Amino acid sequence: MLTSIANTAAGLSVLRKFVFDVFPLVDRELECWRQAAGGGRRELTEQALDSIHLKKFHCQGGSVYSLYRGVPTAKFVRLVVALQTISDYLDNLCDRAGITDEPAFRQLHLAMTDALDPEAQIHDYYAYYPYQDDGGYLRRLVETCRQEITNLPSYPVVKPEILRQAGFYSELQTYKHLHPDVREEKMLAWINTHLPSYPGISPWEFAAATGSTLGMFMLCAAACDSDLTQEKAGQIAQAYFPWINGLHILLDYFIDNAEDRLNGDLNFVSYYKDSEETKSRLRFFGQQALTQAKTLPHPAFAETVVSGLFAMYLSDPKTDAPAEKAIKQQLLKSAGFYSNFMYQLCRYLRTKKKL
Template sequence: MNDVPSQPWSLMMRIYKEIIPNVHRELDLWREKAEHIPNEELRTQAIASINSKTFHCEGGSIYALLAMYPDRRKEIIEFIVAYQTISDYLDNLCDRSTSLDPEDFSLLHDSMRHALTPGVTLEKYYRLREEQDDGGYLHDLVLTCQKVLEKLPGFPQIHSGLIELAEHYCNLQIHKHVIHEERVPRLQRWFSENKKELPAMSWYEFSACAGSTLGIFCLVSYASNGEVDPEVVHKVKEGYFPWIQGLHIMMDYLIDQEEDKDGGDLNFCFYYESQDRMIDRLLHFFKMADRSAKDLPHSKFHTLITRGLLGIYSTDAKVKRQRDVQNVLKKLMRAGGMSAYYFYWNSWVYRKVKA
C-alpha cells in the first residue's frame, strides 16, 4: 500500500528512492530502441528528445505516487515515460521539421490520441512526410501506453477526460508549428472557439494551459486504484485544465524567453503588454492552481506540485542570464512560501550533483 506524500521532504525522499531510478530504467530501454531507428533524422530527433528532456519524464512520473500499490506504480511510470516520450519526440519532429504541414502534424499527433485508447488500429503516422522508417519505434510507444491503460480498473471512468485533455494538447502542437505567419491567427481562432467554456484569460494563456500532460498523468494514476468517481474525474480535469497546467507551461515559457527570442520561436510570455501585467497574471495562475489543488483528493500532494513548479523552474541555468526573469521568479517564490524554497534548494543541489 502507499501513503501519498503530503510534506516536501517525504515527497522528495520518495522521488529519489522510487521515481527517478524507475524513470531512468524505462528511458534507457527507449534510448536503446531509438538508437536502432533506421532513418537518420528520426533517429536523431528520438535520441535528442530523450537526452535533453529527461526531466519531463522525471517530473511527470511523480504522479505515480498517487497509485496505492507498488506494482501499479511501476506500471504508471511505464505509461508516463512512454506517453511523455511520444510528446517530446513529436515536439522535436515538429519544431525541427522538414515539414510545415498541419495535416502532417495532426497525423503524427494521432499517435497520442491512439495511445489513450487500447485496441484502436494504429496508423502510418509518418505517411505525410519524407522520413518514414522508424523501425516501429512510435508504434511501440503507443502500444506500451495502451497495454498499461487496458489493465487499469478505473480506465473506463477516465477515458473521455483523457481524450479531452489530449485533444487540447494535440491542437496546440498543430497550430503552433505551422508557418510563422499562420501561428497566431490559428491560435486566436482556436481560442475563440473555446472561449465561452473558459474563465477569463487571453488566447496565449489558453494556449499555455493546453500544452501540459500533467492532467493526463494525474487521471491515469488515480485509475490504477479502482473505479474513479465521476466527481473526482471532473475535479481533476477542471483543476489541472486550465490552472495547474497553465502554471506549469507559463513557467516553462518564462525561463525560455531569451532562448526563444534568439531563435525566433513562439513564446506566450511575449504577448503581455508589460512585465507588471505578466507578474499579476502568473500570480493569479498560481493562486488559482493552489485553490484547485485544495479541491482535489490528496490535496496536500497537489499543493506541493504547485510549489514544486515554482522552485524547480527557478533553478534552471537559463534564469541566471535573465535579470527580468529573476525578478518575476522572486515574487512567485515569495507567494509559494517555505515549501517553494525547499523545492528550490533541493532542485539546486540535484542539478549540481547531476552536472
C-alpha cells in the same frame, strides 16, 4: 502552522522517493527506448535519440505521479515515459526537421490519442511526413501505453477527459509548428472556439494549458483507484485544466522567454505586455493552482506537485538573469513557505547534479 509542517514532511518524503527511487526507473525506461530508436531512417533515429537525451527532464517530472496513493510505481513510470516520449519525439519531428505541413503534423499526433485509447484503430502516423520508416519505434511507444492503460481499473471513468486534453494538446502542436506567417492566425481561430468556456484567461493562457501532459498523467494515476467516482475525476479535471496545466507551461515558457526571443520561437509569455503583467498573471495562475489543489482527493500530494512546479522551474539557472530574477523573487514571495522550502531543496539538488 501545523498544516505547513505536515506538508513539509510530506514534501520531503515525496521528493526523496522521487529522486532516489523514481529517477532510476525513468533512466531504465529511457535506456530501453534509446535502444529501440535505432532501427529506421537516420533522420528519424536522430530525432528520437535527441528527444530522449535533451528532454529527459519531462519524463522525470511526469513520473512524480507514480508516487500518487495506490499507484504501482514501476508500471506507472513505464506508462509516463512512453507517453511523454511520444510527445517529445513528435515535438522534434515538427520543430526540427524544416517541415511546416499541417496535415503531416495532425497525422503524426494521432499517436497521442491512439496511445490513450486502447480500442482505437492504429493509424499510419507518417502518412504525410517525408520520412516514414522508423523501424516500428512510434508504434511500439503507442502499444506500450495501451498495454499499461489496460491495467488501470477506473480508466473508463477518466477516458473522455483524457482524450479531450490529448485532443487539445494535439491541436496545439499542429498549429504552433506552422510557418510563422500563418501560425498565430490559425491558433487564434482554434482557441477562440473554446475560450468562452474559460472566462478570465487570455487566448495564449488557454493555449498554454493545452500544452501540458500533467492533467493526463494525474487522471491516469487516479484511475488506479477502482472506486474512483465521476465526481472526483471531474474535480481533478477542473483543477488541472486550465490551472495546474497552465501554470506548468507558463513557467516553462517564462524560463525560456529570453532564449526564444533571440531565436524567433513562439513563446506564450511573450504576449504579456511587460514584466509587471508577466509577474501578475504567473502569480494569479499559481494562486489558482494552489487553491484548486486543496480541493482534490489527496490535497497534500496535489500541493506538493504545484509547489514542485514553482521549485523546479524557478530554481533553473535561466532565472538568475536580472529580469527573470526580479520576477522569480516576487513569485516565490507570494507562493508561500512550502514552495520556498521546495525551491531551496531543488537548488541544492541542482548543485548535486540530481536535477
